[in-house]
Amino acid sequence: MLSFVLQRLLQSVVVVFVLSIVLFVGVWLIGNPADILISSEASEADRLAAITALGLDKPLWQQYLTFLGNAVQGDWGTSFVYKEPVTSILLQRLPASLELGLVAFVIAIAVSVPAGLYAGLKPESPLGRGVMTFSLIGVSIPTFWQGMLLIVAFGIALPILPVGDRGAVATHFGIATSLWTLDGWSHVIMPAFSLALLKMSLLMRVTRAATMEISRLDFVKFAYAKGVRNRKVVVRHILRNALVPLITVTGIELANLLAYGVITETVFSWPGLGKLLINSIKVLDRPLIVAQLTYTALLFIAINFIVDILHMAIDPRMKSVLRRTA
Amino acid sequence: MSTAGFNDFARRFAESRTAVISLLISLVFIACALFAPLISPTDPYDLTQLQLSDALKPAGSKRMLPGEEIRANIRIAGGAISVEPAAPAQTRENIAAEPCGANCLGVGVLPEGTKLASLQIRNLPAGATVEGGKKHIVQPWWTVDNPEGGKVRIVSNGPLPENFTILAIAKSLDQETDFVFRLGTDGFGRDMLSAILYGIRISVFVGLVAAGAAMVLGTGLGLLAAWRGGVTDAVIMRAVDFMLGLPALLVGLAILAILGNGVSKVLLAIVIVQWSYYARTARSFAMSELGKEYVEAARCLRLSPARIMLRHVLPNCMPQIIVLFTLNIAAAISLESSLSFLGVGLPLTRPSLGMLIASGYEFIFSHKYWISIYPGVVLLVMIVAMNLLGDRLRDLNNPRLDR
Numbered sequence: 126m127l128s129f130v131l132q133r134l135l136q137s138v139v140v141v142f143v144l145s146i147v148l149f150v151g152v153w154l155i156g157n158p159a160d161i162l163i164s165s166e167a168s169e170a171d172r173l174a175a176i177t178a179l180g181l182d183k184p185l186w187q188q189y190l191t192f193l194g195n196a197v198q199g200d201w202g203t204s205f206v207y208k209e210p211v212t213s214i215l216l217q218r219l220p221a222s223l224e225l226g227l228v229a230f231v232i233a234i235a236v237s238v239p240a241g242l243y244a245g246l247k248p249e250s251p252l253g254r255g256v257m258t259f260s261l262i263g264v265s266i267p268t269f270w271q272g273m274l275l276i277v278a279f280g281i282a283l284p285i286l287p288v289g290d291r292g293a294v295a296t297h298f299g300i301a302t303s304l305w306t307l308d309g310w311s312h313v314i315m316p317a318f319s320l321a322l323l324k325m326s327l328l329m330r331v332t333r334a335a336t337m338e339i340s341r342l343d344f345v346k347f348a349y350a351k352g353v354r355n356r357k358v359v360v361r362h363i364l365r366n367a368l369v370p371l372i373t374v375t376g377i378e379l380a381n382l383l384a385y386g387v388i389t390e391t392v393f394s395w396p397g398l399g400k401l402l403i404n405s406i407k408v409l410d411r412p413l414i415v416a417q418l419t420y421t422a423l424l425f426i427a428i429n430f431i432v433d434i435l436h437m438a439i440d441p442r443m444k445s446v447l448r449r450t451a
Numbered sequence: 452m453s454t455a456g457f458n459d460f461a462r463r464f465a466e467s468r469t470a471v472i473s474l475l476i477s478l479v480f481i482a483c484a485l486f487a488p489l490i491s492p493t494d495p496y497d498l499t500q501l502q503l504s505d506a507l508k509p510a511g512s513k514r515m516l517p518g519e520e521i522r523a524n525i526r527i528a529g530g531a532i533s534v535e536p537a538a539p540a541q542t543r544e545n546i547a548a549e550p551c552g553a554n555c556l557g558v559g560v561l562p563e564g565t566k567l568a569s570l571q572i573r574n575l576p577a578g579a580t581v582e583g584g585k586k587h588i589v590q591p592w593w594t595v596d597n598p599e600g601g602k603v604r605i606v607s608n609g610p611l612p613e614n615f616t617i618l619a620i621a622k623s624l625d626q627e628t629d630f631v632f633r634l635g636t637d638g639f640g641r642d643m644l645s646a647i648l649y650g651i652r653i654s655v656f657v658g659l660v661a662a663g664a665a666m667v668l669g670t671g672l673g674l675l676a677a678w679r680g681g682v683t684d685a686v687i688m689r690a691v692d693f694m695l696g697l698p699a700l701l702v703g704l705a706i707l708a709i710l711g712n713g714v715s716k717v718l719l720a721i722v723i724v725q726w727s728y729y730a731r732t733a734r735s736f737a738m739s740e741l742g743k744e745y746v747e748a749a750r751c752l753r754l755s756p757a758r759i760m761l762r763h764v765l766p767n768c769m770p771q772i773i774v775l776f777t778l779n780i781a782a783a784i785s786l787e788s789s790l791s792f793l794g795v796g797l798p799l800t801r802p803s804l805g806m807l808i809a810s811g812y813e814f815i816f817s818h819k820y821w822i823s824i825y826p827g828v829v830l831l832v833m834i835v836a837m838n839l840l841g842d843r844l845r846d847l848n849n850p851r852l853d854r
Contacts, residue, residue: 270827384698
């Protein structure tokens with residue numbers, strides 16, 4: 126077990142390392158920041174001085190090592206546009222993205238697990254088919270368009286929900302979030318639903334497939350034959366076993382929520398990290414782009430790592446596989 | 452596949468009505484893509500045809516030809532009135548002026564009773580006004596909208612001066628044409644129906660080419676990994692694991708942020724995202740095929756590895772790969788539209804469906820929904836049809852569901 130964890134950890138570190146090189150070189154190829162940063166009216170001497178001060182005269186590998194050294198210490202450089210340390214800008218934006226992702230995640234799970242379970246138990250019922258149709262459309266509909274439809278329906282035609290921005294922020298228990306206020310909830314509910322729709326649809330399918338698979342197994346048939354109450358069979362036997370594949374998918378989808386937040390935040394003008402990333406790409410704010418992409422990739426790799434470990438802890442079959450290979 | 456085998460497959464496919472409808476819809480979209488220049492009412496790329504007066508018209512409105520402008524100088528010299536066209540190119544002289552009682556001068560267009568959008572009189576002498584006219588905030592220009600009978604009256608409290616010159620500008624009404632914007636127009640006055648047809652063309656092209664290129668590359672690498680094993684296999688499969696772990700949208704965004712936008716770069720981004728799915732599938736199916744007797748027989752014949760892989764193993768992996776291809780076309784179209792929406796995908800001059808939806812985004816807040824809604828519906832139908840088709844093919848290939 127420990128050797129497996131260590132091996133995966135080492136792999137993850139290598140991946141992060143490779144990724145940071147690819148990103149750094151890639152972004153370096155975009156263009157010379159000296160042209161953007163230094164005014165064209167500056168004299169040649171000033172220009173050279175500024176380039177030296179920024180460390181842009183050094184060879185690429187040296188620039189990378191400097192970047193890596195600083196990044197490990199938490200210094201991701203200074204944004205070209207905001208003239209502030211990248212870390213503090215990201216930290217300012219993080220709460221908005223986290224609260225959107227969290228609410229979306231809760232909505233996705235709360236809807237998809239019961240709906241998928243029902244559709245798996247009664248696949249031929251009208252409601253079961255309805256769930257499948259809903260999930261087909263949810264998987265196919267482009268996230269940004271579906272967000273726009275929501276804005277049209279609930280923000281403009283029936284103006285019951287506000288569009289854009291995050292609403293009032295309050296601080297309780299040392300956490301500043303708009304989830305403490307009613308205004309904040311009215312702002313978050315529509316983008317969160319929009320962000321949740323794709324995940325919800327995917328999770329519905331996974332839950333339904335797992336439920337159908339498990340319902341066919343002997344131990345379920347046996348439980349029914351023994352006269353165990355329906356509800357108990359569903360909750361104790363079917364749902365419990367269906368949760369195993371669900372956890373894997375959920376982990377990946379949680380990370381995906383943060384990635385697809387880019388679209389939702391753009392559509393709903395949500396002041397989070399996703400919108401910041403798009404804006405940074407548009408104005409070529411190099412340190413911000415590198416930091417955000419690396420940060421997201423890190424998050425992804427970390428979540429994958431945790432899911433692998435969790436998966437092993439839950440599913441005893443994985444352990445025997447490990448023992449055989451070790 | 453033999454003819455009988457194909458017939459059997461087609462019969463089983465047709466057992467699902469949804470699948471047949473999806474296939475038909477997909478074919479219609481491919482036809483739209485192929486024949487867009489023939490069936491679309493206008494050429495949306497021809498910027499010279501666009502006029503801003505057509506912008507943001509709802510579905511069903513007619514194209515209007517903007518009204519013509521006629522300018523004439525009216526010179527009054529000692530009671531005599533002369534009218535001369537102001538612009539040299541203008542030949543028709545149909546503005547007339549005549550006195551209408553004391554301290555009054557009537558200006559109108561011929562023939563009398565012509566309907567005008569507006570008639571403007573400039574450079575009036577001091578003290579004179581135009582009846583029912585609105586003065587320009589700064590300039591001494593008076594405008595009468597929809598003048599009755601195409602005529603206005605210049606009046607003055609005192610007598611009009613002996614000699615003066617005024618400029619009259621008559622604007623005729625916008626002319627309705629027979630051309631109807633069936634799905635309305637966008638912010639540039641572009642016909643949405645034509646833009647959508649050309650958008651389908653671009654989206655389908657991107658989907659097919661990107662998914663196809665990813666299929667060739669991914670399948671090739673998957674087969675290579677299965678055949679060579681060892682280090683080659685390990686390297687390729689680690690790269691696959693790595694790619695599968697990252698979200699497609701973010702990879703695409705990162706690539707386009709680095710390379711800039713354009714059709715070829717979007718294609719490249721989609722291929723980089725999608726090759727890993729094919730590699731994994733091709734490798735796993737090739738591995739199971741490689742253990743079978745027919746491969747052993749081919750090896751005994753000392754056929755070259757390339758021949759065994761491509762002629763013997765690949766055809767047996769093809770069904771699964773085709774399923775993946777169908778689903779990935781939909782995914783590619785969806786990814787391209789998302790990237791275009793975020794502003795890093797295709798250029799604005801050749802809009803794909805995603806780009807059209809994005810360009811309508813700013814107008815939904817002023818209740819002009821059609822610019823985003825119609826292309827979105829088309830995109831949704833296209834992706835749903837491709838997904839249903841892929842699902843059906845997968846079900847048919849699944850031996851567990853076979854009867």
